[in-house]
Amino acid sequence: MDTSHSQEAVRKQVRGYIVVFVALMALTIITVGISYLHLSVGPAVALALFVASIKASLVASYFMHLISERKIIYGTLILTGLFLLLLLFLPVSHFFDHPGG
Numbered sequence: 001m002d003t004s005h006s007q008e009a010v011r012k013q014v015r016g017y018i019v020v021f022v023a024l025m026a027l028t029i030i031t032v033g034i035s036y037l038h039l040s041v042g043p044a045v046a047l048a049l050f051v052a053s054i055k056a057s058l059v060a061s062y063f064m065h066l067i068s069e070r071k072i073i074y075g076t077l078i079l080t081g082l083f084l085l086l087l088l089f090l091p092v093s094h095f096f097d098h099p100g101g
Contacts (some may be wrong), residue, residue, distance in 0.1 A: 020062045027055050 031051050034044065061067040066077070 017062065020058050024055055024058060027051055027058075 031048060034047050034051065037044070039047070060077070066073055
């Protein structure tokens with residue numbers, strides 16, 4: 001068994017984890033920065049959800065090892081995301097419903 005190859009593979013994987021960690025820290029700082037922009041509630045929530053979804057995809061892809069999974073996992077993940085969007089916008093559709101016309 002060639003241990004130098006294994007050590008290099010581990011170093012490469014650790015380097016990837018460090019890059020993802022730094023990206024998560026930067027996105028957390030961006031989220032805090034968004035709170036200081038004093039945006040109205042709608043745009044602030046939309047921006048925060050956008051940043052949170054990027055952070056969640058990084059965590060799921062790298063720390064939960066979904067980046068190396070089969071395509072069925074991605075299909076299931078996309079379907080779950082679509083249902084999440086449906087459930088998020090279902091209450092919003094109530095405000096756009098104008099009875100009588």
